[in-house]
Amino acid sequence: MRLAVYLPLILPLTALPVARLASDHLHPRTATRLLTAVAVVLAACSTLCLALLMVVGTAQVPGNPLPDGWADPEVRDEVPLVRVSGSIAIAGLLVVLVAAAVVLRRAARVRRDALKAIDGLPDDGGVAVLPDAEPYAFALPGRRPRVVVSTGMLACLDARERRALIAHERAHLARRHDRVLLLVRLAAASQPLLRPLRTAISYTVERWADEEAAEAVGDRRTTAHAVGKAALATRRPARPGLPAFAAPASGSTPGQVPRRVAALLGPTPDTAWPAPRSRTGLAAIVAAAGTTVSVVSALNATVALFVILKAATAL
Amino acid sequence: MTDRRRRGSGSGPRTPRRGPGELEAAVLGLLWASDAPATATWVQQRIGDDLAYSTVVTIMSRLYDKGLLTRSRHGRSYAYQPVSDEAGLAARRMRQVLDREDDRAAVLASFVSDLSDEDERTLRELLRREARDPEDGRGG
Numbered sequence: 001m002r003l004a005v006y007l008p009l010i011l012p013l014t015a016l017p018v019a020r021l022a023s024d025h026l027h028p029r030t031a032t033r034l035l036t037a038v039a040v041v042l043a044a045c046s047t048l049c050l051a052l053l054m055v056v057g058t059a060q061v062p063g064n065p066l067p068d069g070w071a072d073p074e075v076r077d078e079v080p081l082v083r084v085s086g087s088i089a090i091a092g093l094l095v096v097l098v099a100a101a102v103v104l105r106r107a108a109r110v111r112r113d114a115l116k117a118i119d120g121l122p123d124d125g126g127v128a129v130l131p132d133a134e135p136y137a138f139a140l141p142g143r144r145p146r147v148v149v150s151t152g153m154l155a156c157l158d159a160r161e162r163r164a165l166i167a168h169e170r171a172h173l174a175r176r177h178d179r180v181l182l183l184v185r186l187a188a189a190s191q192p193l194l195r196p197l198r199t200a201i202s203y204t205v206e207r208w209a210d211e212e213a214a215e216a217v218g219d220r221r222t223t224a225h226a227v228g229k230a231a232l233a234t235r236r237p238a239r240p241g242l243p244a245f246a247a248p249a250s251g252s253t254p255g256q257v258p259r260r261v262a263a264l265l266g267p268t269p270d271t272a273w274p275a276p277r278s279r280t281g282l283a284a285i286v287a288a289a290g291t292t293v294s295v296v297s298a299l300n301a302t303v304a305l306f307v308i309l310k311a312a313t314a315l
Numbered sequence: 316m317t318d319r320r321r322r323g324s325g326s327g328p329r330t331p332r333r334g335p336g337e338l339e340a341a342v343l344g345l346l347w348a349s350d351a352p353a354t355a356t357w358v359q360q361r362i363g364d365d366l367a368y369s370t371v372v373t374i375m376s377r378l379y380d381k382g383l384l385t386r387s388r389h390g391r392s393y394a395y396q397p398v399s400d401e402a403g404l405a406a407r408r409m410r411q412v413l414d415r416e417d418d419r420a421a422v423l424a425s426f427v428s429d430l431s432d433e434d435e436r437t438l439r440e441l442l443r444r445e446a447r448d449p450e451d452g453r454g455g
Binding site for chain 1: 379380381382383385388398401402403405406408409410411412413416423424425426427428429430431433434435437438439441442445
């Protein structure tokens with residue numbers, strides 16, 4: 001297996017250029033799908049290799065339940081630097097598992113509580129209007145997917161902008177953006193190098209929904225105004241005791257909203273793939289190559305370790 | 316407030332003055348009794364007191380601003396409906412969920428994320444430029 005087992009741990013770096021370029025130069029739908037696929041595969045390979053290292057690393061820990069043969073010099077020689085990396089991998093995998101569990105539990109809890117909050121409201125065409133002066137709107141997936149919007153949010157938009165807002169949230173529900181976001185949140189939790197991809201995707205899904213909303217209402221400017229006005233209305237002074245509210249959400253780059261508005265005021269994005277020679281095209285090729293190498297390395301390492309351990313156990 | 320009182324007493328001298336909030340309560344009561352969403356005209360005809368149409372509209376939009384009424388387009392005006400206890404309760408529960416999540420955008424696909432000061436300036440500039448030169452921004 002040799003060094004191949006380490007490659008997937010650093011290959012996520014190859015996805016960074018495309019994460020930076022795709023959100024501005026590709027159609028948001030294309031960008032979302034490309035970046036999500038890359039993030040999920042890279043995270044899976046990285047975690048797999050961490051698990052392989054952990055297996056070899058654990059075998060040297062006294063009192064481990066693994067076969068003694070797995071700690072043989074023959075096995076350890078197969079993985080360079082395993083004495084150090086094995087121990088790090090144990091801690092690393094533990095961190096990954098805890099981080100993933102936190103992401104999943106939090107997503108489940110928020111969704112459950114939000115669904116419980118609107119339980120019993122009449123299903124008004126898939127939109128739940130809540131009487132609250134504070135402006136907010138979001139998509140709530142579930143068995144009965146709903147757009148949740150406060151009267152405060154509706155009050156700051158005109159009729160056409162409201163249609164754009166509802167269309168935007170419906171696009172999130174129809175395209176299952178919640179799943180995309182959950183996947184990339186898990187990916188970023190398991191491999192910190194993928195965090196820029198999570199940030200990029202949290203932007204591209206909003207852009208995707210913006211584009212669908214613009215198409216639904218037939219007017220890009222109305223949609224741009226809806227986003228801009230809603231963001232300005234949502235702006236609130238820091239609340240004492242709740243400093244996190246005032247800070248930009250950590251899942252989003254500063255400047256997300258202005259970029260969305262600017263994009264909507266510009267022309268409809270091209271759905272074509274980038275030309276291979278453009279910077280975005282090159283970045284996409286680098287990411288695809290990195291992902292491929294990552295998959296091959298991870299599989300190679302898995303097979304190699306399987307063979308070695310089988311031989312060691314038989315001894 | 317002063318507007319409403321002046322109009323209320325001016326148009327019907329024999330009507331005793333209403334205390335603040337009394338008209339709101341009367342409007343809410345009417346809407347509660349109505350099965351369907353009601354317009355300001357409908358309310359004006361039933362509330363008595365010879366209230367001016369604009370007064371009724373003012374009261375109803377104030378109730379709407381407070382989140383006590385919801386409204387929908389009805390021709391050229393709005394039809395209003397009282398917010399049910401159910402909806403009010405749902406809103407309070409939802410606010411608890413949202414307030415607990417310091418990073419709600421990370422969990423729920425929110426329509427807009429928070430703005431930094433810099434974002435706000437950029438955004439206002441964008442919208443201002445676009446308002447000045449609307450054709451410039453028109454895309455396909």
